Amino acid sequence: MAGTFDDFGFNRQVLNAIADAGYSEPTPIQQKAIPPVLNGQDVMGIAQTGTGKTAAYVLPLIMKLKYAQGEHARALIIAPTRELAMQIQENIALYAKHTDLRTVVLYGGLGPKTQIENINKGVDIIVATPGRFMDIYLAGHIVTKPLQVLVLDEADKMLDMGFMPQLNRILEVVPRKRQNLLFSATMSEKVHQLSANFLEFPIVVEVTPQATPAQTVKQSLYYVPNIKSKINLLKYLLDAEEQGIKKLIVFCITRASAENVYKFLVRRYDDKQVKVLHANKGQNTRINSINAFKADDIKILVATDVVARGIDVSNVSHVINFEVPVVIEDYVHRIGRTGRAFQLGEAITFCNPAEEYRIHKIEKLIRNPIPVYPIPEGVFIEETPYEERQEQAKEIDLQKRKENPDFKGAFHEKKASNTKSAAKGNKAGAPPKNNKYRKSGKPALKKHR
Incomplete structure (x- = not known):
């Protein structure tokens, strides 16, 4: 050799x-x-x-x-x-x-x-x-x-x-x-x-088992109940000096989601430090955004999976999966934007209840559990709005139906009772009681499945 x-x-x-x-x-x-x-x-x-x-x-x-x-x-x-x-x-x-x-x-x-x-x-x-x-x-x-x-x-x-x-x-x-x-x-x-x-x-x-992330990439997973809480966690990580975020790609699933995250970041950093990239953007805009990111003219690139594969930008210190990819193989490609050419990098993933199914699939694909960390104390956990909870419930039902065609679906059965509960002003919109969606003082590394 x-x-x-x-x-x-x-x-x-x-x-x-x-x-x-x-x-x-x-x-x-x-x-x-x-x-x-x-x-x-x-x-x-x-x-x-x-x-x-x-x-x-x-x-x-x-x-x-x-x-x-x-x-x-x-x-x-x-x-x-x-x-x-x-x-x-x-x-x-x-x-x-x-x-x-x-x-x-x-x-x-x-x-x-x-x-x-x-x-x-x-x-x-x-x-x-x-x-x-x-x-x-x-x-x-x-x-x-x-x-x-x-x-x-x-x-x-x-x-x-x-x-x-x-x-x-x-x-x-x-x-x-x-x-x-x-x-x-x-x-x-x-x-x-x-x-x-x-x-x-x-x-x-x-040279490596298929779909194996590079060893130079440190992976971490946060269970976050909803979009607003994800935004709060993103803000916390960007502000935390110990994170050392120098050059970041934030990955979203949809153009709408990418635009929302971009709008939040622009309010904080202005458009001289942040660009957004997705299929709806014109050709020149896409080229200029990538070139600006490569040249270190901007610090943060918000993108859909249009840039998850093959784009070689040096010195990307962090990748944040704001949403878990739908095509599970894209996880490997997304996190491969950092830790390139033997350099160290970090890939952080935010996961809500409806995305857990895909996380399990990803862990099976990469043949390893992704280390889980508690949400830091300084992050405010928002209540999950009723509409977002309904969307998550629908998605979970859909996943169960894929696995088991005979599954009838819990979503419609719960709908009436949830409506009544919401009307009574109960705490149905609070984060899930599952401990992994709550803040904790201790690190919670996941056990190997």
Whole structure:
């Protein structure tokens, strides 16, 4: 196994770029994946996020292509989101800086005219989201015959986002004789099915068990009964000096929730320190927000899972899951935004009663319990409003129905009695009596299930 980048047999242009990037030694996924990629074999790479997967395929790709040649692309990299596609292009520019290789990135959200013009100037590597690639191909602006290498990055996310039909169409229009590379942090059953059609006798490179968070990330879990209490806890953590929050991503499930958290933070920090990122934001706004965060111009980025995967921002000290992700694999990708490149990071998750089900699923996925901590004494626990309690009850019923189709549902049975109780002015809106939703003076680490 290679101890240094010199051991791979890279040429001087690639080695100089690696040195310029400040890399001293290859990560485990790079050590295992680069030799078979250089050897022309199909590779399925599975590794934690933040461990250098992009360089594991881009470095040998640059070595294989060497220099600009012809007018049409010889390598195609497919990614699920425009942000990840743009970041892969940035990495290629970094690693290929001493070569004349030409890269074009294709993604939706803006007109294709400039992208088509860039292709027509001549290209060696295309980085694209699936939909935009097919649109430009079907319009007759991409010639696929010279393609030698096809890369699918974050393949499981592409399948979660419903890209399977487009991926199959891409596989139909690229040459049969080609090298295939597939990389991801998680590998679902659907991806294994895709890989059967996509890869030929692949080398499977797995440096850690699937869906394992990086060891450099400290995880913690707080049971918080409602949204207002979550906001209070967020405020407390941001104010607490011992937390040492220098650069933070706050993850929410929905655009509405992200906007609400953003509005709260802007009132405290102003919009020079906080930005919000979700699918409703315009392309330029999204690019500017990520660039400002990367450049340390802002301290806090509030986001939906559009940025959970693949976005490499250095020195993110903390990730806060304001809400537990619905797609449980996204937990690994979210917390992988911190603790990157061997640095330490912290991932904090807030969980209400309706989210407990997903926490159990996540713990099963990562094969470990998430350490639970009591809500600090300085955090005010708000009463849960009636409507929010009803929503939580509905969600819990839905989860139980998924597990047991015969479950009739407690929500409707309780509805009438809850209405009566609320009318009487009882304490039904108070936090759950369950101890984990109450403040405690002692740390409460969870027992292994």
